[in-house]
Amino acid sequence: xxxxxxxxxxxxxxxxxxxxxxxxxxxxxxxxxxxxxxxxxxxxxxxxxxxxxxxxxxxxxxxxxxxxxxxxxxxxxxxxxxxxxxxxxxxxxxxxxxxxxxxxxxxxxxxxxxxxxxxxxxxxxxxxxxxxxxxxxxxxxxxxxxxxxxxxxxxxxxxxxxxxxxxxxxxxxxxxxxxxxxxxxxxxxxxxxxxxxxxxxxxxxxxxxxxxxxxxxxxxxxxxxxxxxxxxxxxxxxxxxxxxxxxxxxxxxxxxxxxxxxxxxxxxxxxxxxxxxxxxxxxxxxxxxxxxxxxxxxxxxxxxxxxxxxxxxxxxxxxxxxxxxxxxxxxxxxxxxxxxxxxxxxxxxxxxxxxxxxxxxxxxxxx
Amino acid sequence: xxxxxxxxxxxxxxxxxxxxxxxxxxxxxxxxxxxxxxxxxxxxxxxxxxxxxxxxxxxxxxxxxxxxxxxxxxxxxxxxxxxxxxxxxxxxxxxxxxxxxxxxxxxxxxxxxxxxxxxxxxxxxxxxxxxxxxxxxxxxxxxxxxxxxxxxxxxxxxxxxxxxxxxxxxxxxxxxxxxxxxxxxxxxxxxxxxxxxxxxxxxxxxxxxxxxxxxxxxxxxxxxxxxxxxxxxxxxxxxxxxxxxxxxxxxxxxxxxxxxxxxxxxxxxxxxxxxxxxxxxxxxxxxxxxxxxxxxxxxxxxxxxxxxxxxxxxxxxxxxxxxxxxxxxxxxxxxxxxxxxxxxxxxxxxxxxxxxxxxxxxxxxxxxxxxxxxxxxxxxxxxxxxxxxxxxxxxxxxxxxxxxxxxxxxxxxxxxxxxxxxxxxxxxxxxxxxxxxxxxxxxxxxxxxxxxxxxxxxxxxxxxxxxxxxxxxxxxxxxxxxxxxxxxxxxxxxxxxxxxxxxxxxxxxxxxxxxxxxxxxx
Numbered sequence: 001x002x003x004x005x006x007x008x009x010x011x012x013x014x015x016x017x018x019x020x021x022x023x024x025x026x027x028x029x030x031x032x033x034x035x036x037x038x039x040x041x042x043x044x045x046x047x048x049x050x051x052x053x054x055x056x057x058x059x060x061x062x063x064x065x066x067x068x069x070x071x072x073x074x075x076x077x078x079x080x081x082x083x084x085x086x087x088x089x090x091x092x093x094x095x096x097x098x099x100x101x102x103x104x105x106x107x108x109x110x111x112x113x114x115x116x117x118x119x120x121x122x123x124x125x126x127x128x129x130x131x132x133x134x135x136x137x138x139x140x141x142x143x144x145x146x147x148x149x150x151x152x153x154x155x156x157x158x159x160x161x162x163x164x165x166x167x168x169x170x171x172x173x174x175x176x177x178x179x180x181x182x183x184x185x186x187x188x189x190x191x192x193x194x195x196x197x198x199x200x201x202x203x204x205x206x207x208x209x210x211x212x213x214x215x216x217x218x219x220x221x222x223x224x225x226x227x228x229x230x231x232x233x234x235x236x237x238x239x240x241x242x243x244x245x246x247x248x249x250x251x252x253x254x255x256x257x258x259x260x261x262x263x264x265x266x267x268x269x270x271x272x273x274x275x276x277x278x279x280x281x282x283x284x285x286x287x288x289x290x291x292x293x294x295x296x297x298x299x300x301x302x303x304x305x306x307x308x309x310x311x312x313x314x315x316x317x318x319x320x321x322x323x324x325x326x327x328x329x330x331x332x333x334x335x336x337x338x339x340x341x342x343x344x345x346x347x348x349x350x351x352x353x354x355x356x357x358x359x360x361x362x363x364x365x366x367x
Numbered sequence: 368x369x370x371x372x373x374x375x376x377x378x379x380x381x382x383x384x385x386x387x388x389x390x391x392x393x394x395x396x397x398x399x400x401x402x403x404x405x406x407x408x409x410x411x412x413x414x415x416x417x418x419x420x421x422x423x424x425x426x427x428x429x430x431x432x433x434x435x436x437x438x439x440x441x442x443x444x445x446x447x448x449x450x451x452x453x454x455x456x457x458x459x460x461x462x463x464x465x466x467x468x469x470x471x472x473x474x475x476x477x478x479x480x481x482x483x484x485x486x487x488x489x490x491x492x493x494x495x496x497x498x499x500x501x502x503x504x505x506x507x508x509x510x511x512x513x514x515x516x517x518x519x520x521x522x523x524x525x526x527x528x529x530x531x532x533x534x535x536x537x538x539x540x541x542x543x544x545x546x547x548x549x550x551x552x553x554x555x556x557x558x559x560x561x562x563x564x565x566x567x568x569x570x571x572x573x574x575x576x577x578x579x580x581x582x583x584x585x586x587x588x589x590x591x592x593x594x595x596x597x598x599x600x601x602x603x604x605x606x607x608x609x610x611x612x613x614x615x616x617x618x619x620x621x622x623x624x625x626x627x628x629x630x631x632x633x634x635x636x637x638x639x640x641x642x643x644x645x646x647x648x649x650x651x652x653x654x655x656x657x658x659x660x661x662x663x664x665x666x667x668x669x670x671x672x673x674x675x676x677x678x679x680x681x682x683x684x685x686x687x688x689x690x691x692x693x694x695x696x697x698x699x700x701x702x703x704x705x706x707x708x709x710x711x712x713x714x715x716x717x718x719x720x721x722x723x724x725x726x727x728x729x730x731x732x733x734x735x736x737x738x739x740x741x742x743x744x745x746x747x748x749x750x751x752x753x754x755x756x757x758x759x760x761x762x763x764x765x766x767x768x769x770x771x772x773x774x775x776x777x778x779x780x781x782x783x784x785x786x787x788x789x790x791x792x793x794x795x796x797x798x799x800x801x802x803x804x805x806x807x808x809x810x811x812x813x814x815x816x817x818x819x820x821x822x823x824x825x826x827x828x829x830x831x832x833x834x835x836x837x838x839x840x841x842x843x844x845x846x847x848x849x850x851x852x853x854x855x856x857x858x859x860x861x862x863x864x865x866x867x868x869x870x871x872x873x874x875x876x877x878x879x880x881x882x883x884x885x886x887x888x889x
Contacts, residue, residue: 034388034392037395037425037426038425038426038427038428038429039428040426040429041428041429041430041431042428096429097403097431098400098403110407111406111407112406112431112434112435158430159430161434162434163430163472163476164472164475164476200547200550201547201550201551201591201594202547202550202590202591202593202594207508207512210515210551211508211511211512211515212508212511212543212544212547213547214508248740248743249586249740251739251740258506258543259543259586259587259590260506260541260543260585260586260587261506280743282742283740283742283743283746284739284740285738285739285740288739
């Protein structure tokens with residue numbers, strides 16, 4: 001009898017609760033609990049997790065795309081009449097600064113309003129996921145804003161007035177350039193030097209030179225190089241093998257981000273996608289990975305948490321799904337491992353880029 | 368979004384919490400709006416400091432507010448030159464922020480800004496803040512990064528920091544971040560004196576050995592150990608080549624040179640040449656055949672140690688003694704995977720051929736002990752077996768590469784097999800002959816019976832290939848055999864025991880696809 005019970009429990013554990021996750025992301029797009037207040041300034045990233053999560057679940061039909069698209073465009077920091085704020089352009093995280101709602105230019109001059117590189121990245125991704133054609137994105141301004149953020153050492157600030165600078169924002173920059181099909185937004189060579197400088201003695205990547213290896217920063221490094229098309233140019237075969245080895249050793253059941261740390265759902269994507277980009281994901285153990293991710297599934301509220309018996313949150317809910325998608329969980333859309341959007345959204349991007357290249361006079365795509 | 372564990376509360380507690388939250392929210396919004404109106408008016412005063420303090424206490428990730436706060440502080444310090452000396456409040460405020468969230472980028476960044484700005488920074492205090500923070504969470508990389516900045520600016524000597532890591536590691540060997548920090552410090556010690564450097568490395572080996580003997584299951588020490596063993600001059604793998612006459616060759620490293628003009632006056636005779644590379648202090652003899660304008664020569668693999676493992680080259684005695692130590696541990700802990708991996712690594716560095724049998728045995732155990740990664744280990748083992756076979760290869764009229772019955776799951780180093788005429792891959796677990804296989808331009812006979820090959824992508828444009836033996840594989844369609852059509856000298860093809868042999872009219876189809884084949888076995 002006891003045996004039967006535990007088998008039934010095991011079965012419950014393995015069950016993937018699709019509808020709960022759809023509801024979880026729907027709620028995320030409506031209202032967030034008070035404890036998320038500190039994330040208000042980065043709200044657009046949370047929107048991205050929910051939208052991309054729904055995309056992976058093939059459930060985008062539950063939202064009102066047009067309203068969403070308008071709201072995202074309202075976050076674009078557009079050039080003013082005299083274009084004096086070009087180096088501050090991009091997308092902001094939310095309306096927290098208090099700029100009046102507007103989806104059209106010209107931009108309003110506000111001394112403390114500027115784009116944030118991670119918001120520009122997730123903003124563009126979100127528009128693509130919603131099927132938008134990016135025609136209202138001021139490409140020229142976004143790229144000018146991006147250039148203003150890169151430092152001499154190749155890394156990026158997040159905002160023009162300064163912030164910490166590290167490899168995370170190189171990844172955001174590379175993704176932006178890739179999506180806008182225009183690498184004038186960054187000095188690739190310098191970025192590659194910074195990335196190489198971040199390779200640590202144990203063959204993972206740190207946030208910058210001399211810093212500890214970490215699954216998230218390793219993803220940023222490898223994904224950036226892949227988007228730039230410079231993976232094999234920047235890293236030798238030996239280095240790549242060593243990096244593969246460091247990454248493979250991150251699997252304990254699910255994955256952790258650093259040695260001797262507990263496993264955490266989000267690394268099933270950060271490390272999993274890195275392994276996929278390095279062509280060795282098939283060497284990981286899919287069953288144990290899946291069991292761990294599903295052990296963090298919240299059966300009541302939906303979503304995934306970083307650990308079992310913890311509160312789920314949009315980031316882990318989204319990356320948990322991506323982790324499952326990598327191992328081929330049925331009924332989940334495939335995810336583009338470098339850009340972190342579904343292959344479906346990626347194909348939409350490719351079609352757009354083809355249109356841009358085909359059309360004569362590319363300035364038709366700029367304001 | 369940091370992990371929060373669930374706890375149950377009563378309905379009443381929930382209601383009280385909700386009321387409290389609403390109150391907080393009202394205060395927050397009022398403060399925020401007051402803040403922004405002050406900022407837009409260009410007001411930088413104590414009240415503004417107070418407002419930002421209020422807001423940042425509950426939301427330390429509001430980057431714009433930190434920027435505003437910095438503006439206020441800069442304004443205040445221009446009005447009062449003694450501002451920082453009479454004002455300890457900022458550092459105290461930051462400490463309270465860090466207590467609430469020790470992982471906030473905004474807080475640490477601001478503290479760095481403040482510290483660098485103080486006329487007389489108290490770096491000892493900053494280090495002690497780091498100590499306290501690390502004692503609560505020794506993996507907090509924000510704190511480690513801050514510590515590194517403090518050490519750099521204040522010029523803390525390297526050996527003092529090493530002593531710091533000594534203390535941390537001494538109390539807990541499992542401290543990965545400390546080992547990492549050590550890896551950045553060690554190279555800074557004794558940059559001038561190689562002997563002093565060697566001595567400090569030897570004592571470092573002792574430290575690490577203590578660690579993994581104490582707890583063999585902790586990976587920190589093993590990763591550090593591997594790095595330690597690899598320090599020393601890097602080896603330049605070099606294959607000396609003048610120029611290869613093939614159309615496609617890409618070698619890993621090559622010395623290429625053009626002969627100075629006037630060296631050869633007629634190409635109707637053969638010339639024997641000795642070429643000296645002064646930079647590498649080496650020379651090679653080669654022959655320029657009649658009518659040719661290019662020649663090549665290649666070092667045999669054993670001479671150049673092409674597969675030299677990443678460990679130190681010259682310190683064989685050190686590696687021997689390390690191998691002894693780790694073997695001792697292995698006797699005590701026969702199922703410890705880190706031990707097995709390290710032993711394999713050391714053996715390959717010392718004598719890959721001599722230790723072949725032990726290496727294979729260790730891989731077997733490793734696959735059982737760390738079964739989650741057994742596919743990875745199978746591939747790694749395949750790579751080593753291929754390397755060993757290359758090392759043993761002899762070069763004569765016929766060059767045979769024989770690696771059957773070795774549990775091979777993958778092929779690699781195909782670029783080292785350019786001269787091979789006969790290859791025997793039978794009785795392994797290969798699933799494909801990948802595109803790089805096409806490098807084997809001298810290949811005459813391919814034996815690959817008893818594998819699981821379904822893909823012959825790489826068997827194309829092989830001008831000398833005469834025999835292909837693929838008995839008992841998984842070739843299933845005629846399309847799979849398409850690449851063979853580009854091999855003009857193919858005479859003998861054995862496809863017995865493949866699904867494709869059951870295809871209707873297979874014989875006549877093959878006669879059409881591969882007209883040069885005279886000896887077909889189905």
